[in-house]
Amino acid sequence: MQSRKTKIIATLGPASADRETIGRMIDAGMDVARLNFSHGDHETHRRTATWVREAAEASGRAVALLQDIQGPKIRLGELAAGALDLETDQVIRIRPNTAPSGDLAIDYPYLLEDIEPGQEILLVDGLVRLLVEERQAEALVARVLEGGRVKDHQGAAFPKAALRAPAITDKDRHDLEFGRELGVDFVAASFVRSATDIEQVGGLIEPETPVIAKIELAAAYDNLHAILDAAHGAMVARGDLGVEMELERLPNVQNQILLQTNRCGDISITATEMLESMTHSRRPTRAEVTDVSSAVLDGTDAVMLSGETAIGDHPVRVIEMMDRICREVEGGPRHRAKPTIDLLQNEAPVPSATAQAAVAAAQSLQLDTIIAFTESGSTARLLSKYRPGARIIAFTPEARTFRRMALYWGVEPRFFERFDSTDEMLAMAEQRLVAEGVCTPGETVAMVAGIPPNQLASTNFMKLHSIGQG
Secondary structure (H helix, E strand, O other): OOOOOOEEEEEEOHHHOOHHHHHHHHHHOOOEEEEEOOOOOHHHHHHHHHHHHHHHHHHOOOOEEEEEOOOOOOEEOOOOOOEEEEOOOOEEEEEEOOOOOOOEEEOOOOHHHHOOOOOEEEEOOOOEEEEEEEEOOOOEEEEEEEOEEEEOOOEEEOOOOOOOOOOOOHHHHHHHHHHHHHOOOEEEEOOOOOHHHHHHHHOOOOOOOOEEEEEOOHHHHHOHHHHHHHOOEEEEEHHHHHHHOOHHHHHHHHHHHHHHHHHOOOEEEEEOOOOHHHHOOOOOOHHHHHHHHHHHHOOOOEEEEOHHHHOOOOHHHHHHHHHHHHHHHHOOHHHHOOOOOOOOOOOOHHHHHHHHHHHHHHHHOOOOEEEEEOOOOHHHHHHHHOOOOOEEEEEEOOHHHHHHHHHOOOEEEEEOOOOOOHHHHHHHHHHHHHHHOOOOOOOEEEEEEOOOOOOOOOOOEEEEEEOOOO
16 A cells, blocks of 8 residues: 555544553554643653553554643633623723623733734634723723623634733743653644744754744744744644634635745644544544645645544544545645645755755656665655655664654655665665565665765765665
């Protein structure tokens, strides 16, 4: 069976918090396990991470851990009755932190300084809309544009406001320190607005750990180019992003985020409500299947499941369904005719050109396999970004690189011992791939590496090689 190229990220939670289920999720096709630090305590995440590592080792597959920190999520405060029904055209007072009965409280200390008359406040994922009409000494006065029921601690969004909320909270710092202890493979930074936010997160984690910027604020989309310069990837977090801007803009915004991220050589992820109905249903809707297909055709490296696997009734089945959809789209004519990427914008020219040449040669000669040797994973990632039709088999002696390559589109990671020369590495790879049935004697493959071996050398070597010919 043809290997799936688009990777699957699955969020772990109460529905998937046991050893057996996690093992079945890996067998079904989970490439990355997402630990959502907006929920759960450290001991729960530690136990879950241990089970992922053990199940991945038992399966022989590379499976990465993605730590998703909560970030400065602004929420409603405590309501007198736990909930409040807002009627359209009603006038309501909104106070920072706490409020008497009948008023709203938003847990943001700079509410009265940062929010101005004429700006909107969106609640319940944008279903409830308020327009600020007046700023008083102790409260904002707002008119309800679209009413509904609001509850304690639901999120609040301010699409047009310049907020001074810190990019990293004290909870995030504590969680990132714990993530270092766990040895997570990626960190997703929530509610970033600028490249500086990414740099702050990077300063609190292991220097080599990649940071994925979650694009969920309108300000982040406006600053996308600078953010991509600082980050290692971008996640189209369509839930909050769909609150921050008009819903009809989302398809084009998603396409542009994926396009720019891929052009920079970074990791691209599409998230939120991809197979949402399967949280309880055994089948997705036709619209959801089309949505996943569109993301794959747009060039996403990975698709992400959230509540479907964290709290859903069928966490294994939903991964199986995602796997089937991705494979079907990847086998279709539109995916095979996908446009090529020019020389990657944010990469050094020699490594990028070497990877591009290998992919072009594989395409011209209709090769089935590209073999990459990599210490850091950079060689495999660069090859991945040029979207070859050939499979990418990437060998590394580094355990963390082996796991991280699980998120790279089209890359099949292999772990191997160190060798002193390129010839020894190639001989080992030949033997292993022939034994696995991936390659046959006499078959031509493209080989890409950074030389000399066993160093963090840039990708600078490409060879067309006939298996078994020395």
